[in-house]
Amino acid sequence: MIFTDNSPLTVLNQLYGYPAFVGEQEKIITHVLNGGSGLVLMPTGGGKSLCYQIPALLVPGITIVVSPLIALMQDQVATLDELGVSAIYFSSVLDEETNYESIRKIKAGLVKLVYITPEKLCNQWFINFIMTLKISLFAIDEAHCVSHWGHDFRPEYQRLSVLKQHFPKVPRLALTATADYYTRIDIIHFLGLKDAPVFATSFNRSNIYYSTLEKNNGKGQLLSFIGKNKSGCGIVYCNSRKRVDELTEFLNSNGINAINYHAGLASDVRNKNQTEFLQSSTSVMVATVAFGLGIDKPDVRYVYHFDMPRSIDHFYQESGRAGRDSMAAISVVNYGFKEIYELSQMVLNSEVSDLKKRYELDKLKRMIAYCDSLVCRRQVLLDALGEKSDPCGNCDLCLNSPNLVDASVIAQKIMSAIYRMQQRFGVTQVIDVLRGRATATVQVWEHHKLSTFGIASEYTEKELRRIIRQLYSQGLLDIDFNTGALKVNAKSIPVMRGLEQVWIKATALKVAPEFKQLTWLRTEQEERLYHNLISWRHQMAVRHKVSHHAILSDRTLREI
Numbered sequence: 106m107i108f109t110d111n112s113p114l115t116v117l118n119q120l121y122g123y124p125a126f127v128g129e130q131e132k133i134i135t136h137v138l139n140g141g142s143g144l145v146l147m148p149t150g151g152g153k154s155l156c157y158q159i160p161a162l163l164v165p166g167i168t169i170v171v172s173p174l175i176a177l178m179q180d181q182v183a184t185l186d187e188l189g190v191s192a193i194y195f196s197s198v199l200d201e202e203t204n205y206e207s208i209r210k211i212k213a214g215l216v217k218l219v220y221i222t223p224e225k226l227c228n229q230w231f232i233n234f235i236m237t238l239k240i241s242l243f244a245i246d247e248a249h250c251v252s253h254w255g256h257d258f259r260p261e262y263q264r265l266s267v268l269k270q271h272f273p274k275v276p277r278l279a280l281t282a283t284a285d286y287y288t289r290i291d292i293i294h295f296l297g298l299k300d301a302p303v304f305a306t307s308f309n310r311s312n313i314y315y316s317t318l319e320k321n322n323g324k325g326q327l328l329s330f331i332g333k334n335k336s337g338c339g340i341v342y343c344n345s346r347k348r349v350d351e352l353t354e355f356l357n358s359n360g361i362n363a364i365n366y367h368a369g370l371a372s373d374v375r376n377k378n379q380t381e382f383l384q385s386s387t388s389v390m391v392a393t394v395a396f397g398l399g400i401d402k403p404d405v406r407y408v409y410h411f412d413m414p415r416s417i418d419h420f421y422q423e424s425g426r427a428g429r430d431s432m433a434a435i436s437v438v439n440y441g442f443k444e445i446y447e448l449s450q451m452v453l454n455s456e457v458s459d460l461k462k463r464y465e466l467d468k469l470k471r472m473i474a475y476c477d478s479l480v481c482r483r484q485v486l487l488d489a490l491g492e493k494s495d496p497c498g499n500c501d502l503c504l505n506s507p508n509l510v511d512a513s514v515i516a517q518k519i520m521s522a523i524y525r526m527q528q529r530f531g532v533t534q535v536i537d538v539l540r541g542r543a544t545a546t547v548q549v550w551e552h553h554k555l556s557t558f559g560i561a562s563e564y565t566e567k568e569l570r571r572i573i574r575q576l577y578s579q580g581l582l583d584i585d586f587n588t589g590a591l592k593v594n595a596k597s598i599p600v601m602r603g604l605e606q607v608w609i610k611a612t613a614l615k616v617a618p619e620f621k622q623l624t625w626l627r628t629e630q631e632e633r634l635y636h637n638l639i640s641w642r643h644q645m646a647v648r649h650k651v652s653h654h655a656i657l658s659d660r661t662l663r664e665i
């Protein structure tokens with residue numbers, strides 16, 4: 106391929122036919138051309154491949170691209186083929202002869218890009234072989250596979266640490282759409298990128314309006330929300346199959362076209378329901394998290410979490426299924442105290458290491474903090490993804506600052522009661538003591554003899570729950586998830602001594618948002634990215650002979 110000059114932009118224009126780079130592409134490419142390593146964090150569809158393909162074409166030698174899956178390699182090689190770029194892939198399923206032919210081509214200097222799985226690459230024979238060649242770059246795609254914190258853990262990815270030892274001078278470019286802090290640390294560690302820059306593109310979904318609703322007659326709240334947003338379709342997520350079936354029936358009996366989806370349904374029923382949803386523009390899909398992976402319906406106008414999602418990462422993914430068409434969309438989380446217990450039990454009962462449990466509880470806590478936040482919700486969400494941002498101006502908290510009340514006195518009372526009860530009891534017993542209700546448990550433990558007995562009798566049980574939940578969300582109380590017991594902590598002490606004030610939301614936000622009232626304009630860059638994504642999706646759909654709705658991400662491609 107001959108270009109009029111050797112600049113990245115010329116290659117972009119003349120080979121790919123695109124007018125301009127998006128996001129950080131140009132910066133990354135220049136950095137790699139200068140021999141630098143780096144970590145690229147970019148959302149799916151952001152244009153990661155060009156970050157290593159263009160340097161591959163502009164420097165002498167071979168670029169090795171590590172990829173976890175054959176489907177992904179095949180697609181990239183086919184695309185490059187169409188462009189007239191010589192690329193090949195190795196995988197364990199190819200026969201000896203094909204592999205031999207590929208090796209011959211490489212030796213003859215006929216190949217610019219080699220796609221390979223980490224297993225094949227880290228094979229001693231292969232390492233020895235490529236040591237005899239001129240390697241210009243290692244691109245490690247889907248680099249999150251290196252970390253067992255993330256989804257898609259692939260132990261073989263950790264063996265890639267040999268690259269730095271054997272090829273200290275060759276730049277390594279790691280790329281992923283998983284921004285999570287812990288995953289990032291693992292990538293940097295295993296791929297030897299301690300001194301390399303991180304190129305991060307924002308993960309913000311600016312067309313999604315984020316909001317939460319405190320649970321107070323969940324079904325009624327859902328019905329009123331859907332009633333307002335009837336003209337668009339949406340997804341309602343629940344944490345259990347039973348609740349999915351119950352809600353579907355409830356909605357249908359209220360004249361709403363609701364469809365259910367969970368792993369407990371027969372696969373033909375699931376497929377039928379999924380197809381029905383994909384084709385409809387007004388129906389409601391009620392589902393567990395089993396629904397969504399690889400589903401890309403562009404016009405989902407809202408994602409309504411009937412129960413609190415199990416972690417902030419899950420929430421980001423699930424709410425992100427709204428508004429793929431870049432038009433205004435809504436995320437609602439309906440939440441309450443009960444779910445904090447339910448979800449923490451789910452984590453504790455799961456069969457993973459204690460360390461991983463702690464990590465997941467941390468992610469759950471961030472979700473709880475999101476729900477009860479007093480500041481911009483998008484900021485809390487992006488912060489959890491490792492991204493700093495300014496208040497967004499397009500979430501419920503930015504648009505209606507909550508009415509705060511001074512809760513210092515009741516907070517002191519609650520904390521004293523917890524302390525006097527020796528930090529061994531859950532929310533129900535603490536509330537009984539505060540309200541002066543001598544229930545059986547309270548009597549057995551002689552709590553009715555405590556000085557804190559009945560000191561908050563003017564509050565209802567619901568009010569106290571709400572206050573305790575907010576104290577917990579603000580980090581002013583702890584919950585021992587193993588026993589359910591409430592505990593005071595270091596941050597409680599200044600409050601108990603009257604040295605610090607506590608503010609909480611006075612009343613629950615009552616109005617659910619309506620997407621028709623939301624306005625949102627795409628920036629030029631968002632517009633371009635959106636069109637890229639759509640055309641790419643169509644290309645893939647044709648290649649894989651499936652509906653373009655089924656093509657969403659690299660992840661989907663693997664499942665086809």
Ligand code: ADP
Nearest residue numbers: 123125126127149150151152153154155637641
């Ligand atoms: P990722 O790997 O980040 O998910 P890809 O590299 O597969 O994304 O790119 C997604 C789509 O965007 C592809 O069709 C690609 O050709 C297109 N694309 C990438 N960069 C640009 C650009 N600068 N201008 C227009 N389209 C682009």
Ligand code: MG
Nearest residue numbers: 153154246659
């Ligand atoms: Mg990719």
Ligand code: ZN
Nearest residue numbers: 481497500503
């Ligand atoms: Zn905001």
